[in-house]
Amino acid sequence: MMSMHTKNINTHLVEIKDYFKVAISVDCVIFGFNDDELKVLLIESDLKEFKGKWSLLGDIVRPDEELDEAAYRVLKERTGLDDVYMEQVQTFGAIHRHPAGRVITVAYYSLVNIEHVELKLHNNELHWHSVKDLHEMAFDHKQILDTCHERLKQQVLVQPIGFNLLPRKFSLRELQNLYEAILDMELDRRNFRKKFLSMDLLMDLNEEEEDVPHRPAKLYKFNFDKYDQRKKRYLGIGF
Amino acid sequence: MMSMHTKNINTHLVEIKDYFKVAISVDCVIFGFNDDELKVLLIESDLKEFKGKWSLLGDIVRPDEELDEAAYRVLKERTGLDDVYMEQVQTFGAIHRHPAGRVITVAYYSLVNIEHVELKLHNNELHWHSVKDLHEMAFDHKQILDTCHERLKQQVLVQPIGFNLLPRKFSLRELQNLYEAILDMELDRRNFRKKFLSMDLLMDLNEEEEDVPHRPAKLYKFNFDKYDQRKKRYLGIGF
Structure with missing residues (x-):
């Protein structure tokens, strides 16, 4: 019993053929x-x-x-x-x-x-x-x-992967809608914008939405180059 | 070709016996x-x-x-x-x-x-x-x-899992040593302590280390009950 347990696939090749199923x-x-x-x-x-x-x-x-x-x-x-x-x-x-x-x-x-x-x-x-x-x-x-x-x-x-789900150019409203859909919760509009703008990784494209049924919003894209160049931050402990 | 690709293990049971190897x-x-x-x-x-x-x-x-x-x-x-x-x-x-x-x-x-x-x-x-x-x-x-x-x-x-590696009672020095060993980096002593004490999840046991070659430090344990009861916080976005 002891010796069966101590022989395993990392140390021996015995009696393992039956497991390739x-x-x-x-x-x-x-x-x-x-x-x-x-x-x-x-x-x-x-x-x-x-x-x-x-x-x-x-x-x-x-x-x-x-x-x-x-x-x-x-x-x-x-x-x-x-x-x-x-x-x-x-x-x-x-x-x-x-x-x-x-x-x-x-x-x-x-x-x-x-x-x-x-x-x-x-x-x-x-x-x-x-x-x-x-x-x-x-x-x-x-x-x-x-x-x-x-x-x-x-x-x-913790990572800018959500942008893969958006068009290359997006408004802050679209970005917030994305986060709310993924997280399945409502986020405060002002805090959300403040947070993203403070990270300083969105590029203002000086363009506006077209053909939208509401007041056209400014369009942004995410600055992946800047993100990659930034030294990986120590994000701190929090739970 | 087309039809081979569209038959797969999630939809059909054909021709898959050879794969059980x-x-x-x-x-x-x-x-x-x-x-x-x-x-x-x-x-x-x-x-x-x-x-x-x-x-x-x-x-x-x-x-x-x-x-x-x-x-x-x-x-x-x-x-x-x-x-x-x-x-x-x-x-x-x-x-x-x-x-x-x-x-x-x-x-x-x-x-x-x-x-x-x-x-x-x-x-x-x-x-x-x-x-x-x-x-x-x-x-x-x-x-x-x-x-x-x-x-x-x-x-x-982001989760209090590190405590599994420590004795039940530990000093803040031991806790910091643990984090430094896992993260493979030095952490600022004052910030580390401030951070952990501000989370308000360490219980001061009113005990001190014994038989140590330095000034005995206060001993703490992690309050898992309090952590579990706390509503799961929305940790915020940051990258």
Whole structure:
């Protein structure tokens, strides 16, 4: 008993052949933003167990494929995009999560500008869905979506990744709408603007919105160069 | 071609049997803290490819085992502990990362109080190592260690998880030493204390250190009850 426990895959090669029976997949939570709502790109599952339920976009990782590569392949096949923000979030491996056998799935989220996306392979009802309207989904995909959304909530506070969801030129109103949609909370308009302007990373483009049904707002873009050049700040402790 | 791409594991069950040939493992980055240094628990690999190199503690996930369960089993086997802080960090799946075949590994870190650990199964030179002294390791374990250390650096700033590495009663000096060891940077003593006292989550125990070679310092413990009761604060945006 003792000796069985101490032999393992990091130290020995004995008796492990029986364990090469798992399949590995990737699932992509592809987030977009329009109509002031956080959206996610989904298809309908054909598996009889999940008939008519919404599923994330995912696929088996091929034998000669890296995990990230598989995730980018799935994204490219459906959106035509490959140069997008993507982050591995968490791996889900509940024993019976997939009816085909033990399928462990590595979940990624990516952030795309919906305007740049031309959906491809429209089978299985490929559509954007409002995240807040989703309840039941196929497999453990609701749990995966929730986990990725939580990670996104944390990350937009400390990294300028949210801009991947916006047009290159945006108004402060659009930026606040984005943050409110992601964080699922209302933010004080004055504090929000003060905070962003004080970071001194938005470039005033001296342009205004066009064709809007309200008073046109000033347009900005995020200064990624300046952000990259800035020495990584020690953000301080707070909880 | 089109139709092959659109059939995948989320929608169909066709032609996927060939993919059930992967093995899944967990690797545990077990962090501890003593002598003012961040430590990690390692063993020596016996695999001829990595002879004499240090390896994380890990094992194959068994067919009837959840991922987290496997990680807790590995931890328990070597440290006797099971009620410890553990977090899944990232999954590593480079095609040739393991000489036995395609082994995808899910990396966890856990934070233990070294004083509570009674090392078990001492084979393969099970020892604590100073994180900053580690350079080459077996497999991709240096990359896994670095990734987990980065995550720990982020998390100790926003969550009170660092206390898992300290004795229940600690001085402000010990707390600062811990943060400096994790963040690998010097912190200003006055600001550090001001910051922690202003969070109002440290309980002054009206006790002092004993048997120390310097002026005994006041002892504190972290008020987890108060922290849990506090409404989750909106931490604000900053990057």
